[in-house]
Amino acid sequence: MKIAMEFKRAYEYIKWILGNAKGFRKSIAFIIILDAATALVGVAVAILSKNLIDCAVDGTIGKAVVFASMFGTLVFANLGIKAFSSVLSVKTYELMSNSIRKRIFSRISISEWLYVTKYHSGDVLTRLTSDVGNVTTGVVNTLPSIIHLCVQLTAAFGTLLYYEPMLAVLAFILGPFTVLLSRIWGRKLKQLNVKVQESESAYRAFIQESIENMLIVKTFQLEKRNIDIISDLHGTRLKWVMKKNVTSVVASTTLGLGYWIGYLLAFCWGTLKLSRGTTSFGTLTAFLQLVSQVQGPFIGLASTIPQLISAIASSERLMELEALPVEQFSKELPAEAVTGISFKDIYFSYEDKKPILENLTVNIKPGEVVGIIGSSGEGKTTLIRLLLALVKPDEGIVSFVSKEGKEFLASAETRDWISYVPQGNTLFSGTIEENIRAGYSAASMEEIQAAARAACAMDFIDELADGMKSKVGERGVGLSEGQAQRISIARALLRKSPILILDEATSSLDIASEMHVLKSIHELKPARTCIVITHRPTALKICSRVLKLENGRLIEKILDDAEYDEIYHGSSESA
Numbered sequence: 001m002k003i004a005m006e007f008k009r010a011y012e013y014i015k016w017i018l019g020n021a022k023g024f025r026k027s028i029a030f031i032i033i034l035d036a037a038t039a040l041v042g043v044a045v046a047i048l049s050k051n052l053i054d055c056a057v058d059g060t061i062g063k064a065v066v067f068a069s070m071f072g073t074l075v076f077a078n079l080g081i082k083a084f085s086s087v088l089s090v091k092t093y094e095l096m097s098n099s100i101r102k103r104i105f106s107r108i109s110i111s112e113w114l115y116v117t118k119y120h121s122g123d124v125l126t127r128l129t130s131d132v133g134n135v136t137t138g139v140v141n142t143l144p145s146i147i148h149l150c151v152q153l154t155a156a157f158g159t160l161l162y163y164e165p166m167l168a169v170l171a172f173i174l175g176p177f178t179v180l181l182s183r184i185w186g187r188k189l190k191q192l193n194v195k196v197q198e199s200e201s202a203y204r205a206f207i208q209e210s211i212e213n214m215l216i217v218k219t220f221q222l223e224k225r226n227i228d229i230i231s232d233l234h235g236t237r238l239k240w241v242m243k244k245n246v247t248s249v250v251a252s253t254t255l256g257l258g259y260w261i262g263y264l265l266a267f268c269w270g271t272l273k274l275s276r277g278t279t280s281f282g283t284l285t286a287f288l289q290l291v292s293q294v295q296g297p298f299i300g301l302a303s304t305i306p307q308l309i310s311a312i313a314s315s316e317r318l319m320e321l322e323a324l325p326v327e328q329f330s331k332e333l334p335a336e337a338v339t340g341i342s343f344k345d346i347y348f349s350y351e352d353k354k355p356i357l358e359n360l361t362v363n364i365k366p367g368e369v370v371g372i373i374g375s376s377g378e379g380k381t382t383l384i385r386l387l388l389a390l391v392k393p394d395e396g397i398v399s400f401v402s403k404e405g406k407e408f409l410a411s412a413e414t415r416d417w418i419s420y421v422p423q424g425n426t427l428f429s430g431t432i433e434e435n436i437r438a439g440y441s442a443a444s445m446e447e448i449q450a451a452a453r454a455a456c457a458m459d460f461i462d463e464l465a466d467g468m469k470s471k472v473g474e475r476g477v478g479l480s481e482g483q484a485q486r487i488s489i490a491r492a493l494l495r496k497s498p499i500l501i502l503d504e505a506t507s508s509l510d511i512a513s514e515m516h517v518l519k520s521i522h523e524l525k526p527a528r529t530c531i532v533i534t535h536r537p538t539a540l541k542i543c544s545r546v547l548k549l550e551n552g553r554l555i556e557k558i559l560d561d562a563e564y565d566e567i568y569h570g571s572s573e574s575a
């Protein structure tokens with residue numbers, strides 16, 4: 001039962017791997033044909049060498065010259081075929097691995113956000129590079145090698161059987177041995193492969209995070225701790241790589257031993273026949289070559305099988321990414337602006353954790369500017385994630401309402417109506433212009449400048465030597481927090497969506513800049529429905545309503561000056 005299940009699973013993985021090769025079948029078939037041809041050439045060379053030596057011994061020089069020239073032609077042809085096959089393999093490898101990467105990357109992009117965030121970016125990177133590499137090698141290199149070895153085995157065994165059946169049997173001694181070994185070591189090797197890939201993921205993830213958070217590493221003097229962690233991760237990786245390697249080496253050494261025993265037996269048998277005069281020098285040379293060509297494939301298979309197992313183990317890790325749930329898209333969106341927002345009887349919790357939102361109901365009218373306050377960790381950002389349909393409510397309905405009162409459920413598509421400025425630095429590496437343009441790719445330079453002006457960013461951009469073309473590093477390196485925030489706001493304003501969400505978006509700005517940005521937002525024409533999540537009273541002053549998130553519900557607050565003061569001077573807990 002267990003074996004049947006394992007076979008079924010292996011069948012699924014192999015089907016998936018071959019499915020990926022669909023667009024490259026012609027190239028792969030061609031590589032296989034070329035590789036099989038080199039195997040046949042090997043056997044032909046053995047037969048030719050027998051005839052050549054026999055002619056030389058008999059003194060029939062004319063025939064020997066013919067055989068020698070055929071021999072030379074075949075050797076050159078073999079070299080040419082191998083060179084061409086190698087170039088074709090590299091090209092097919094690149095095309096196929098890029099196509100798998102693109103497909104899986106696209107799949108991740110359209111998968112549900114919450115599921116994707118469960119994977120560390122370093123792990124995803126390892127899967128998209130190393131695992132895709134293993135799968136592609138399996139199809140483009142390992143599969144043709146296996147077929148090459150099988151053709152070589154069949155042709156050499158058939159020829160040997162024709163000339164000397166006893167030798168053929170001796171040479172074949174490795175056959176059952178290989179099958180037994182692959183059964184014993186196959187499963188173990190697959191498990192070890194998964195461990196190797198996991199240790200690679202952990203290692204890459206750590207390096208990635210350390211480089212990203214270099215500032216924290218330096219200011220908290222974590223250099224030594226990080227170097228120690230890297231050493232540990234190296235140690236773990238080395239352990240699994242060595243275990244995998246030793247398992248492969250034990251398997252191939254055992255086979256190697258069998259190979260030499262077989263070869264020695266064939267050699268003794270041949271020399272015995274030669275001493276009795278029942279065979280020629282040429283035949284003995286050919287036999288020895290053919291014995292190698294029967295046994296060689298078994299050794300070859302022992303080294304290609306681990307590659308195949310790597311491909312299978314990696315396909316499992318890639319299939320896992322492909323199985324991520326895809327986002328649901330709503331039906332066609334209406335042409336008119338839909339600006340009202342409704343949260344109705346919302347219950348929400350992350351996985352099986354304590355509920356964050358409970359029985360939450362709120363309606364926001366078109367054009368309203370609503371401030372949301374609440375203690376840290378109360379669920380304000382989660383509320384926005386529900387509106388953006390990044391997470392789904394356990395119960396209740398999140399919807400958008402048109403002027404006519406028509407409701408549209410929040411979905412991936414309704415994000416079209418929202419411009420979002422999230423917490424933290426969310427810039428990409430590239431120019432300032434490229435970062436703002438991400439809000440609306442077809443925007444003119446005038447529109448980009450207008451958005452930057454409204455976000456209070458134009459003054460500092462003008463002061464930069466390259467202006468809009470100034471380069472921004474990874475996550476906005478090269479800009480101050482406040483400058484990065486203003487670029488993020490400009491990006492959101494350029495989008496011209498009817499709803500604008502600012503999540504602590506002005507937290508790093510000085511009061512004067514913050515007031516300027518908020519005033520620009522307030523004066524936008526047409527007016528946008530706006531949700532401002534903030535701990536700062538200046539931001540709340542532009543809001544027509546303030547809602548406080550408390551115990552999973554939103555409660556309307558009328559704040560007097562003393563309370564504004566408390567928010568401003570008190571801790572976030574008191575907000």
Ligand SMILES: Nc1ncnc2c1ncn2[C@@H]1O[C@H](COP(=O)(O)OP(=O)(O)OP(=O)(O)O)[C@@H](O)[C@H]1O
Nearest residue numbers: 117350356374375376377378379380381382383423
């Ligand atoms: N992806 C996630 N998976 C599981 N739990 C999460 C996730 N994101 C947030 N949480 C939890 O949900 C709760 C609400 O988080 P949320 O970010 O919505 O709070 P917040 O009110 O916006 O906080 P802050 O003001 O500090 O930004 C927190 O307890 C947090 O630990």
